[in-house]
Amino acid sequence: MKDWEILEKVSQGDEKALEYLYKKHYKMMTRLVINNNGTEDEAKDIYQEALVAFWQKAIAGNLVLTSKISTYLYSVCLNLWRKELDRKGKFAESDKEEFTFQEFEKKERIRIIHECIEELGDTCRNILTYHYFDGMSMTDIAKKLNLANTDTAKTKKYKCKKKLDLLIKRKYSSSDFLD
Incomplete structure (x- = not known):
């Protein structure tokens, strides 16, 4: 399925499209958290949170993609994980500068x-x-x-x-x- 097809189906409430999206990017999204001081359970939680945010915006018609869905989800996961690390105190100020999407x-x-x-x-x-x-x-x-x-x-x-x-x-x- 192409990104525009996925977005269209998700915005119409198609849960199978969301499940497809979940499986398609699971490995990449969870690897982000696991490789940056997270557990597999934390990775799953962060990815599910990102998908819920994606789902809610798509259903509300507020989602305008300017990139691939994978890039959008990755950015959401990255931001959620940064917040979680800040909350836990595991993310030193010096690390924040180095921990970028591009890096x-x-x-x-x-x-x-x-x-x-x-x-x-x-x-x-x-x-x-x-x-x-x-x-x-x-x-x-x-x-x-x-x-x-x-x-x-x-x-x-x-x-x-x-x-x-x-x-x-x-x-x-x-x-x-x-x-």
Whole structure:
């Protein structure tokens, strides 16, 4: 279902559309809380609160989406979790500045990429890690891995990146990347 279809159905009171929405984004929304000092129960509560807010605004006709539903729900969950952490006193002032939507999104993307790189073979894992995370040149990578030359390293990097892209697309939906 497309976002506009979901919004239309939810605004008409379709509980199945809301249930679909709940299941579709459950993993991403609960991961936000769990990865930031929360428990699974707290994560479920925060996500349910966000969905109730979404539901109420949609039913009232007050919901105007300027982004994807996943981005909207994520922002609501983020704000609710910040408030909860403030209430519990777990969220120091210095952390507030660092705990932004963009920071979390970046960390989450890197975590997913690292997870998928680990599933690749040794050569691909090494080439991609050396190049993208260690900043090594293709010449240095070719020498380090005993490859014939820089062009061989570039070709292998290209093929490995394609494998990584396919693996990520197979394992994760675009909403896991919040784009």
